[in-house]
Amino acid sequence: GDSVTQMEGPVTLSEEACLTINCTYTATGYPSLFWYVQYPGEGLQLLLKATKADDKGSNKGFEATYRKETTSFHLEKGSVQVSDSAVYFCALSDRGGGYQKVTFGTGTKLQVIP
Amino acid sequence: DAGVTQSPTHLIKTRGQQVTLRCSPKSGHDTVSWYQQALGQGPQFIFQYYEEEERQRGNFPDRFSGHQFPNYSSELNVNALLLGDSALYLCASSLNPGGRMNEQFFGPGTRLTVL
Numbered sequence: 121g122d123s124v125t126q127m128e129g130p131v132t133l134s135e136e137a138c139l140t141i142n143c144t145y146t147a148t149g150y151p152s153l154f155w156y157v158q159y160p161g162e163g164l165q166l167l168l169k170a171t172k173a174d175d176k177g178s179n180k181g182f183e184a185t186y187r188k189e190t191t192s193f194h195l196e197k198g199s200v201q202v203s204d205s206a207v208y209f210c211a212l213s214d215r216g217g218g219y220q221k222v223t224f225g226t227g228t229k230l231q232v233i234p
Numbered sequence: 235d236a237g238v239t240q241s242p243t244h245l246i247k248t249r250g251q252q253v254t255l256r257c258s259p260k261s262g263h264d265t266v267s268w269y270q271q272a273l274g275q276g277p278q279f280i281f282q283y284y285e286e287e288e289r290q291r292g293n294f295p296d297r298f299s300g301h302q303f304p305n306y307s308s309e310l311n312v313n314a315l316l317l318g319d320s321a322l323y324l325c326a327s328s329l330n331p332g333g334r335m336n337e338q339f340f341g342p343g344t345r346l347t348v349l
Contacts, residue, residue, distance in 0.1 A: 164277070222269075
């Protein structure tokens with residue numbers, strides 16, 4: 121079945137440091153890939169997405185590239201801010217029998233300190 | 235435009251009881267999916283409803299059941315509650331299940347505690 125593996129946290133960085141959160145996936149089909157963010161006490165928000173190989177999703181300074189050859193979708197940001205502190209989930213969406221199902225990783229908690 | 239709404243926000247039940255959680259999708263959306271998020275874990279797919287029918291189901295027992303109404307809102311029912319059912323239950327809505335690009339919009343969740 122489909123699965124997503126992402127690096128364990130927490131990841132603690134100083135403000136303006138570079139961020140990379142690794143994510144790899146296993147899927148039987150050709151999935152779409154997503155990064156979701158969950159701020160404390162809130163629901164999930166879509167951060168960025170990519171639907172085919174070599175696509176780059178980007179939003180709010182974050183970016184990730186769909187790498188089919190390495191089955192990866194690593195999240196990167198060049199300079200993190202305190203407001204980026206949250207839990208980040210890598211996810212994939214595959215169409216099983218024509219209906220969409222989203223499979224999530226376990227999440228990586230990011231703490232940014234001033 | 236109201237996003238996905240869920241009720242109640244918090245719920246406390248005891249083992250063996252039954253619970254019903256409710257979800258109203260984002261305006262214009264016709265598909266509702268339910269997820270269970272245990273503490274410190276990623277959301278796990280429970281099932282998806284479209285046209286008032288369950289279209290896909292994750293690896294959850296029959297104690298978990300649902301319903302979708304003609305106005306696209308949905309309920310999640312859990313019978314014979316176990317301590318392990320304690321979790322944040324998330325509802326997500328999207329516009330029809332077809333297409334690979336469909337973004338799911340998530341509600342804030344219902345926090346269920348089973349004592």
